[in-house]
Amino acid sequence: MKKLTLKDMTESEQREVKTELDKARKNLGRELTNAENNKTKDEVVARIMAAREKIEKATRAERKANRVKPSGETFSWSASISTRPPR
Template sequence: MSTPRLTQKDMTEGEQRELKTLLDRARIAHGRTLTNAETNQVKKEYIDKLMAEREVEAKKARKLKKAQAYKPDKESTFSWTANTSPRGRR
């Protein structure tokens, strides 16, 4: 199950500013306005980097959640009295 491609609308404000900064740096490096292909290439590289970072964070979160999940005690045996009220159902 692959995650859908990240769009600029899905980015946080800080990430959008970083993308704009990268585009400005590329424009200054070329000494002219960027073509659509050049702009899209910069955006694609940045979005790929962001998606990889988010995937790593998601894996860490899943691993932590799995580690903190309830695990029944394997040493104890099943006991009906532990799972039912001594007064019975009302």
């Protein structure tokens, strides 16, 4: 899976990234350097990607479980037709 960009994320995911950047800035008590900014952003993006991958994996497993399994039986037309002549 390719790395997510902020444009690819939902609004709530973008908000989560910005919140984490604000928390890091507040903890340091100063503005973040570019390296610190990028490192924090990469960590949050990696966490979001892992969460998305987990959801996609569960969805794939559920779809696979719900897939119609072919049976060995074939439809028998003679079983569905009455053998009595019409009156």
